[in-house]
Amino acid sequence: MTMRAIVTSRAVHWLALLALCGAYLQGGLVKLLDFDGAQAEMAHFGLQPAALAAAAVILLELGASALVLAGRLRWLGALALAGFTAAAALMANRYWEAPASARFMTMNAFYEHFGLAGAWVLVAWHDLTGRPHDKR
Numbered sequence: 001m002t003m004r005a006i007v008t009s010r011a012v013h014w015l016a017l018l019a020l021c022g023a024y025l026q027g028g029l030v031k032l033l034d035f036d037g038a039q040a041e042m043a044h045f046g047l048q049p050a051a052l053a054a055a056a057v058i059l060l061e062l063g064a065s066a067l068v069l070a071g072r073l074r075w076l077g078a079l080a081l082a083g084f085t086a087a088a089a090l091m092a093n094r095y096w097e098a099p100a101s102a103r104f105m106t107m108n109a110f111y112e113h114f115g116l117a118g119a120w121v122l123v124a125w126h127d128l129t130g131r132p133h134d135k136r
Contacts (some may be wrong), residue, residue, distance in 0.1 A: 021065040028061030082120035090115030
């Protein structure tokens with residue numbers, strides 16, 4: 001089997017999508033299993049009412065990941081995760097406001113989140129243009 005055949009296989013495609021969804025699946029499940037902690041996180045970022053914000057984030061992280069992995073409305077799930085990731089970066093990784101000692105790590109996290117948001121836009125683009133696989 002050639003490298004091209006391996007990399008373009010449906011299995012690798014789905015595993016790559018699973019890897020992209022991993023942080024959102026983990027985050028959604030952790031918040032679901034520790035709802036008090038999820039509410040504390042929302043309150044920390046000024047999102048009120050915290051219970052409603054936590055429930056919305058759980059639904060978004062798990063629901064959008066399910067759309068992506070199931071291949072149904074994958075573009076919608078991907079764009080939802082792109083928007084969520086960009087908003088989270090702007091909210092949680094404001095490196096321009098960080099003290100000098102934390103600026104480097106916070107800046108890295110900010111740009112890593114925006115790179116991930118770009119990857120989600122690319123997933124949506126591929127889904128809407130019918131590349132590289134059909135919507136199974």
